[in-house]
Amino acid sequence: MTSRFTVLTIRPAGKQSLAAAQSAGGGRNRWDGVLPARTLLVEWPHGQGTPTGY
Numbered sequence: 001m002t003s004r005f006t007v008l009t010i011r012p013a014g015k016q017s018l019a020a021a022q023s024a025g026g027g028r029n030r031w032d033g034v035l036p037a038r039t040l041l042v043e044w045p046h047g048q049g050t051p052t053g054y
Helices: 015-024
Strands: 003-010 038-045
Touching: none
Parallel strands: none
Antiparallel strands: 003 038
């Protein structure tokens, strides 16, 4: 089996990510407003129409 891979840097969105970032940043009033970047690895096997693993 052979696949193509790519690595992406993303910033998650959503209420859970926002709450976690605020908590890690010292609370709502001390948080800098930037969600932390995360690394995403994507697998796209040859012959498939879309990626199969993230």
